[in-house]
Amino acid sequence: MTTTNVKVYKDLMGENEKWANETRRLLTEKCVLMINLIGSPGSGKTALLERMAKSLENRIRFAVLEGDVETTRDAERIAAVNIQASQLLTGGACHLEAKLVHYALKDLPLDDLDMVVVENVGNLVCPAEFDVGEMAKIAVLSVAEGDDKPSKYPLLFHEAKAVILTKIDLLLHVDFDVDDCIANIKRINASAPVFTLSAKTGIGVDNWINWLHERR
Amino acid sequence: MHELSICQSIVNSIQEEMAGMDPRPKRLISARIVVGELRQIVPEFMQNAYQNLTKGSDIEGSQLEIKALTIHGTCEACGWTGPLSKDLCECPSCSSSKLKMEGAMDLYLDNLEIENYVTPEA
Numbered sequence: 262m263t264t265t266n267v268k269v270y271k272d273l274m275g276e277n278e279k280w281a282n283e284t285r286r287l288l289t290e291k292c293v294l295m296i297n298l299i300g301s302p303g304s305g306k307t308a309l310l311e312r313m314a315k316s317l318e319n320r321i322r323f324a325v326l327e328g329d330v331e332t333t334r335d336a337e338r339i340a341a342v343n344i345q346a347s348q349l350l351t352g353g354a355c356h357l358e359a360k361l362v363h364y365a366l367k368d369l370p371l372d373d374l375d376m377v378v379v380e381n382v383g384n385l386v387c388p389a390e391f392d393v394g395e396m397a398k399i400a401v402l403s404v405a406e407g408d409d410k411p412s413k414y415p416l417l418f419h420e421a422k423a424v425i426l427t428k429i430d431l432l433l434h435v436d437f438d439v440d441d442c443i444a445n446i447k448r449i450n451a452s453a454p455v456f457t458l459s460a461k462t463g464i465g466v467d468n469w470i471n472w473l474h475e476r477r
Numbered sequence: 478m479h480e481l482s483i484c485q486s487i488v489n490s491i492q493e494e495m496a497g498m499d500p501r502p503k504r505l506i507s508a509r510i511v512v513g514e515l516r517q518i519v520p521e522f523m524q525n526a527y528q529n530l531t532k533g534s535d536i537e538g539s540q541l542e543i544k545a546l547t548i549h550g551t552c553e554a555c556g557w558t559g560p561l562s563k564d565l566c567e568c569p570s571c572s573s574s575k576l577k578m579e580g581a582m583d584l585y586l587d588n589l590e591i592e593n594y595v596t597p598e599a
């Protein structure tokens with residue numbers, strides 16, 4: 262038996278990256294910002310979007326791509342606050358990939374938008390691995406989840422361009438050391454700003470919105 | 478989990494490479510992938526996915542070798558370079574946080590070991 266070793270060196274994310282780059286090209290051409298919200302199930306991603314719809318009052322015109330394993334509930338919640346939303350169903354997969362996002366994006370009226378927000382499948386791990394063509398991944402962590410999460414799931418916090426620490430109205434009821442948590446985030450990612458806010462009361466949301474304004 | 482979708486990409490890439498080989502290989506013995514240390518890939522899940530996805534195909538029975546790649550760090554403050562552990566975010570030499578990581582998110586098909594058809598002497 263004769264055998265041969267064939268050196269290949271082929272990027273396994275190449276196909277996904279191709280769609281992601283195509284998406285970024287389209288967004289750049291249309292001057293539209295796209296962010297990718299990633300956080301655990303129930304961390305408060307949809308609630309933040311509902312709050313942004315109220316606070317922004319069209320100062321940033323945005324649409325939402327809702328990634329879920331099943332049901333159109335989140336897209337319905339967004340439509341109820343008068344924001345255009347499409348539901349992307351992954352049919353079991355734990356994350357969104359670039360091709361699906363690309364085709365959903367092409368159905369949006371990009372000429373009339375300043376921003377597209379992708380709400381990824383609720384999951385602190387897998388979505389961080391996949392580029393969907395966004396300009397910035399945003400990590401969403403709620404104080405109910407514990408201040409050790411950045412250290413336990415470093416990849417998301419490493420990849421994020423900003424971190425949202427939400428549900429701070431609950432700080433009285435949970436053991437969560439905000440300073441400690443922010444220090445841990447800074448250790449993983451020194452340049453990402455951390456926005457502490459509550460989607461319920463609206464406190465802190467302005468700082469986050471100002472950051473989005475600067476990005477446009 | 479996401480190992481399955483990445484594994485599909487591995488299988489597709491292997492089959493593409495094999496189809497392009499001249500002379501045609503007899504069979505695939507093993508394929509090696511290289512995985513950056515920040516990639517959250519569970520080797521057992523990846524092996525299971527590989528078994529399942531190759532079953533009944535022309536590469537059934539081949540081995541998947543998963544090689545971990547250590548992160549290469551460069552300090553932009555003092556110029557230190559060296560291997561970096563994934564939970565280290567400060568320069569081991571000057572404690573600056575201006576560290577550049579290389580290879581942390583790498584994920585590529587590295588090598589294919591194939592069995593050749595024995596070519597009859599001309």
Ligand SMILES: Nc1nc2c(ncn2[C@@H]2O[C@H](COP(=O)(O)OP(=O)(O)OP(=O)(O)O)[C@@H](O)[C@H]2O)c(=O)[nH]1
Nearest residue numbers: 301302303304305306307308383427428459460461
């Ligand atoms: N007290 C409080 N509750 C919040 C806040 N934000 C969200 N919630 C509650 O947290 C729960 C989950 O919020 P969602 O917005 O559905 O969370 P999600 O991240 O979109 O969840 P998935 O889409 O399932 O991953 C809901 O009951 C919200 O009312 C907040 O700032 N404060």
Ligand SMILES: [Mg+2]
Nearest residue numbers: 306307335380
């Ligand atoms: Mg949601």
Ligand SMILES: [Zn+2]
Nearest residue numbers: 552555568571
């Ligand atoms: Zn240094």
